[in-house]
Amino acid sequence: MMLRRFMSSVPKRVQLWAWVAVGCALLIGLVAGYEAADKGSVLRTMSAFGSAGLSFGMLAAIWLLCLGFVYADARRRAMRPVLWVLVAALFPHLLGFLLYFVLRQPLALPCGHCGHTVPLQQRFCSECGAAQAEPVAANGPLGGDSAIPPLSAG
Ligand SMILES: [Zn+2]
Structure with missing residues (x-):
């Protein structure tokens, strides 16, 4: 809805x-x-x-x-x-x-390292510099439990 x-x-x-x-x-x-x-x-x-x-x-x-x-x-x-x-x-x-x-910009995800929101197209966190996982591969060591679930576009 x-x-x-x-x-x-x-x-x-x-x-x-x-x-x-x-x-x-x-x-x-x-x-x-x-x-x-x-x-x-x-x-x-x-x-x-x-x-x-x-x-x-x-x-x-x-x-x-x-x-x-x-x-x-x-x-x-x-x-x-x-x-x-x-x-x-x-x-x-x-x-x-x-x-x-x-x-408006495309959706951003929280950095797996420090929690700072990082735009999807950005590959490194601007706060702590950690490399960001590809949006599709959520099975890395840090991915999987993001605080804010992204809204699906549909
Ligand atoms: Zn970070």
């Missing part, structure tokens, strides 16, 4: 913040509705404001989850995660996300 893979890539902390955003927006909507309501129509105004707040919160949550995905995905590809999150967040009309998906 696309969505399951997407959600499993988003850091847990970001998922938590997405829920917090939904909850806060709903709460603000309800309170604003209560403040704005006349005596007779409290419930109606509150539910109208509440659902507006909820939709806004959902949008904010989806946006947060996408940023979280970019962060985790950039890290897995040995790109600069903070830079790319900023690009995705600051460019208008989702251009930053588009830019990220156009420019």
Whole structure:
């Protein structure tokens, strides 16, 4: 499932913040509705404001989850995660996300020696200099138990 893979890539902390955003927006909507309501129509105004707040919160949550995905995905590809999150967040009309998906590097694997992420096409670790095994041959002395399993492209 696309969505399951997407959600499993988003850091847990970001998922938590997405829920917090939904909850806060709903709460603000309800309170604003209560403040704005006349005596007779409290419930109606509150539910109208509440659902507006909820939709806004959902949008904010989806946006947060996408940023979280970019962060985790950039890290897995040995790109600069903070830079790319900023690009995705600051460019208008989702251009930053588009830019990220156009420019992103192929997947990276952790170095078997020191754990530093090394792009697949790079044959030596830039951190410790250890030679990297071919991606296909995972039965070397160091391969096999990488911390981050690579996502299959299919
Ligand atoms: Zn290394």
